[in-house]
Amino acid sequence: MPSVLIPGQRRDAAGRSMISIADEEQVETRSAPMLRRIETRSISLLTIGHATVDLCQGLVPAMVSYLVLKENYTYFMSASLVFATAAMSSIVQPVFGQMADRLKLHWLLPASVLLAGIPLGIGAQSPSYGLLLFALALSGFGIAAFHPEAARQAHLAAGDYRTTAMSYFSLGGSVGFAMAPALGWWLLESSGRLGMLWVILPAAIVAALLARQFSMSASPSRQRPHIAIAPAKDDWYGFGVLTISVVARSIVFFAINTFLALYWRQRWADSADVGSTGAFDLNVILASGTTILSVFLAAGIGGTILGGWFADRFSRRATLITGFGLSMLTFPLMVWSPSMEVGAAMVALTAILFFAPASPAVVLGQEYLPNRVGMASGVTIGLAVSVGGMVVPLLGWLGDVYGLGVVFLLMEVMLGFCVVSSIALPNPHFSTRLAKS
Numbered sequence: 001m002p003s004v005l006i007p008g009q010r011r012d013a014a015g016r017s018m019i020s021i022a023d024e025e026q027v028e029t030r031s032a033p034m035l036r037r038i039e040t041r042s043i044s045l046l047t048i049g050h051a052t053v054d055l056c057q058g059l060v061p062a063m064v065s066y067l068v069l070k071e072n073y074t075y076f077m078s079a080s081l082v083f084a085t086a087a088m089s090s091i092v093q094p095v096f097g098q099m100a101d102r103l104k105l106h107w108l109l110p111a112s113v114l115l116a117g118i119p120l121g122i123g124a125q126s127p128s129y130g131l132l133l134f135a136l137a138l139s140g141f142g143i144a145a146f147h148p149e150a151a152r153q154a155h156l157a158a159g160d161y162r163t164t165a166m167s168y169f170s171l172g173g174s175v176g177f178a179m180a181p182a183l184g185w186w187l188l189e190s191s192g193r194l195g196m197l198w199v200i201l202p203a204a205i206v207a208a209l210l211a212r213q214f215s216m217s218a219s220p221s222r223q224r225p226h227i228a229i230a231p232a233k234d235d236w237y238g239f240g241v242l243t244i245s246v247v248a249r250s251i252v253f254f255a256i257n258t259f260l261a262l263y264w265r266q267r268w269a270d271s272a273d274v275g276s277t278g279a280f281d282l283n284v285i286l287a288s289g290t291t292i293l294s295v296f297l298a299a300g301i302g303g304t305i306l307g308g309w310f311a312d313r314f315s316r317r318a319t320l321i322t323g324f325g326l327s328m329l330t331f332p333l334m335v336w337s338p339s340m341e342v343g344a345a346m347v348a349l350t351a352i353l354f355f356a357p358a359s360p361a362v363v364l365g366q367e368y369l370p371n372r373v374g375m376a377s378g379v380t381i382g383l384a385v386s387v388g389g390m391v392v393p394l395l396g397w398l399g400d401v402y403g404l405g406v407v408f409l410l411m412e413v414m415l416g417f418c419v420v421s422s423i424a425l426p427n428p429h430f431s432t433r434l435a436k437s
Contacts, residue, residue: 039157043165045213046154049113050172051179052206053146056116056139056199058180058297060085061258063124063196065289066188068262075259077129079396082258084133086389088140106214108149110207115142117203124196144378144386151377153214155366163316167308167359173381174304174355178297181261185290238426239368239376245320245421246361246380248414250388252354255411258392260296260347261289263404268340292347299351307356316360317425323356324418331415335408357422367428 060082067073067081116139123135151169158165187195303323311319330350337343365380366373395407 042157042213043154043168045209046109046150046157047168047172049109049146049150049206049210050169051176052113052202053116053143054173054176055180055183056120056176056203057085057143058177058257059120059184059196059199060136060139061254062180062184062290063188064258065261066185070188075262075396075399076393077396079258079392081133081136082254082389082392084136085140085143086254086386086392088137088144106149107211108145109153109214110211112142112145112149113203113207113210115139116146117142117199121197121200121203124193140386147381148374148378151362151381152374155373155377163308163311163360163363166362167304167311170308170359170362170381171301171304174297174301174358177257178294178301181290181293181297234371235368235426235428238428239365239379241421241424241426242361242364242368243379245324245357245418245425246365247387248417248421249324249354249357249361250386251391252388252411252414252418254388254392255395255407256296257293259395259399259404259407261293263289263335263408264292264343265289266404268343292344295344296347296351299348300355303352303355304358306352308359310356311360311363316364317422317427319360320357320364320422320425321419323353324415324422327353328412328415328419331408331412335405357418364425364428 063081064073064078067078068075119135119138119142123132123139126132126135151166154165154169184196187198189195307319307323310322327350330346330353334343334346334350337346362377362380365376369376395410398410399407
């Protein structure tokens with residue numbers, strides 16, 4: 001039976017009906033005046049799961065400082081550990097994105113959290129560099145498995161507050177990364193590599209909670225059997241431009257996450273306490289760099305929430321342009337500040353601006369590919385983020401040869417790519433809002 005064309009609805013070349021964002025909002029206003037609320041329990045557990053998985057990923061760069069200062073690893077060797085996790089995640093991320101769209105495998109959520117944590121904790125005990133690389137690659141496999149299905153479930157649980165819900169989900173990742181430097185430093189300083197075994201405990205607890213929630217009827221995708229996405233065309237051009245922006249942002253993030261602590265110690269070593277022998281107190285230098293990295297990641301939490309709020313009230317595209325544009329201005333002051341105090345303030349401000357586009361970028365990806373929400377989420381959250389980790393060994397080599405200042409100079413160029421590609425983004429013509437079938 002042919003479908004009835006409602007006012008404001010159009011047809012594509014194949015005769016299928018299409019609803020634009022403005023038209024769909026009018027349709028939803030007439031048929032369902034009550035906005036659908038966020039499913040709080042599902043979003044909360046997905047956020048906690050995201051925090052746990054990204055804590056595992058963040059602990060790998062946190063190990064870099066320890067291995068460089070305590071076990072004489074080079075920048076390249078340490079950065080290769082980050083590469084091992086990111087490379088595996090990048091390779092399999094599109095596969096898991098397709099699986100999330102087609103198979104709806106709820107068990108991937110708890111299984112992926114376990115796979116992210118257990119190899120990390122056990123593999124860190126290996127005296128063999130090769131085995132450590134393999135264990136971290138296995139952990140990256142678990143990280144890759146989590147993001148697409150979790151983002152798809154978050155999309156279903158978001159109701160009509162997609163960017164706000166996605167900002168909470170993204171907040172989990174920011175919290176996980178923010179906890180990683182201080183927690184990793186404390187575990188490694190107090191117990192050496194054995195301290196990394198503690199990461200298995202939260203992974204097991206969170207996996208159990210996710211298994212219970214997403215095997216119940218409370219799961220968002222099981223709670224809405226009669227809901228379908230309004231027919232719409234995937235905008236691959238817009239998604240491709242968005243991917244360029246997210247990949248460039250990923251490179252900047254991994255460079256900061258991996259090398260900011262080391263660069264901070266090198267630049268401000270004169271301010272560290274000096275022992276009676278005239279040598280710098282290693283623990284003081286280590287703690288100062290870890291603290292400033294924690295400041296960056298903690299301020300990023302505020303930026304993630306602010307970005308979701310701004311995007312819901314104004315424009316997701318405008319949030320990307322504003323966040324990247326202003327962070328490009330503050331980034332040089334963060335790296336080449338005249339004093340530690342100014343540098344610390346610029347670290348916090350840059351983080352807020354830099355993290356603001358995170359959740360709007362995910363929702364934009366879902367709007368560009370409304371028929372492939374899992375794949376879009378896998379790329380914007382997983383694949384594009386992991387690409388930055390794959391570039392880190394090259395940045396580590398540049399740091400060994402030319403110094404970390406050159407690395408951060410290149411990151412200013414990457415921020416320029418973020419700004420240009422964000423300006424080139426087209427406005428999405430279709431919405432991923434769910435319409436009653």
